Amino acid sequence: MSAWGSAFTDLTRSNLHDYVRRRIRPGGGTRPALLLLEDRGRRAVVKDYRPSSWLLRTLVGPWLISREARVYRVLSGTPGVPRLIGILDRHALVVEHIAGRSCADYEDGALPPEFFARLQRIVEGIHARGVVHCDLKNRSNIVVADRGRPYIVDFASAFTRGGSLALLRRYAFDRFRNDDLRAVVKAKLLVGQLWNQPDADFAFRRDPPERTVRAVRDAARWLFKLFTDRNRPPRREE
Ligand SMILES: Nc1ncnc2c1ncn2[C@@H]1O[C@H](COP(=O)(O)OP(=O)(O)OP(=O)(O)O)[C@@H](O)[C@H]1O
Ligand SMILES: [Mg+2]
Structure with a gap:
């Protein structure tokens, strides 16, 4: 270690x-x-x-x-x-370990605007290192630490801009970077109860290439889940 x-x-x-x-x-x-x-x-x-x-x-x-x-x-x-x-x-x-509670456990309106501003800066910092998270819409991956500081965990779905298939990766990177930012803005609109029209337009709009990329990604996730669930052991009664 x-x-x-x-x-x-x-x-x-x-x-x-x-x-x-x-x-x-x-x-x-x-x-x-x-x-x-x-x-x-x-x-x-x-x-x-x-x-x-x-x-x-x-x-x-x-x-x-x-x-x-x-x-x-x-x-x-x-x-x-x-x-x-x-x-x-x-x-x-x-x-x-980040001591705190997951963002998913917060009541709507319970987190202040500064939390979402900090969260956005953190996500931009991650992107600046060439990484997209790809699973931020799952709010349990956002941990609210002491004094309302956000942390991001679970980089199992993340990928980096560099490596093989450079052109494809760069394209997907830009798409998923938008997805990450949308997830932050959606959290701000819904959990933060900070509704405003420009953010709503950004968070909920999808162009056709994006719909295609997302459909391929969701299909891959669905297939993966289907395949692995078949290997899941029977649930034990607690
Ligand atoms: N380093 C950490 N500090 C604090 N909490 C953590 C940490 N890592 C994970 N957690 C909490 O445990 C949960 C599950 O961990 P993680 O997301 O890495 O696993 P997972 O298999 O992807 O689970 P899920 O499907 O629930 O997202 C996280 O959503 C988060 O709330
Ligand atoms: Mg997770």
Whole structure:
């Protein structure tokens, strides 16, 4: 594990349980387990595909973990993004825990205008590093930390502008950058209750190429989910 003071330097898969403070969510099917860890006064979250279905554990999970870790490395030091502490093994990564509540848990009107202005600056900072998040409309990926500071988590769907298929990537990057910004403006309009017509026009308008790109993306997600759900173990009664 990377240095964060001296916290978590000795963390390994075999001693993971010594660090667990709370299980945030059990894993299973397509979902990774989430555990809250603590060491020397610091807290971290481990996202772990080991308890997930066979397909996620063996193939998709390791791919998602390495992609997400790569994005966290690209974003290292960007305001509003938790630090990557390290990769536990190919199934799990460990990131700084952000104390707070998810934006999805807030009543409409409960967050002030400054929150959304800060959130927009954070998203622009992420874009400036060449990363699009692609899942900001899921407001549970926005964490409201102390003093109303926004943080963004879950970069599993994110992608970077560079790499192979450069032209296609650049096109998709511009499209998804707009999607990220729209998600922020929609949150401002709906959760923030800060309705105004120019923002509404921006948030809800779609041109035909964009509708096509989104349809392809949604179809890919649907197929992925269909495929992985077939491998989901039967739900255990609690
Ligand atoms: N570093 C963190 N600090 C605080 N909360 C976190 C952190 N990472 C994740 N969470 C919380 O746990 C939730 C689930 O984590 P994450 O989004 O990474 O997993 P997921 O499999 O994509 O889950 P979901 O499908 O619910 O989005 C997040 O929506 C967020 O509320
Ligand atoms: Mg998420």
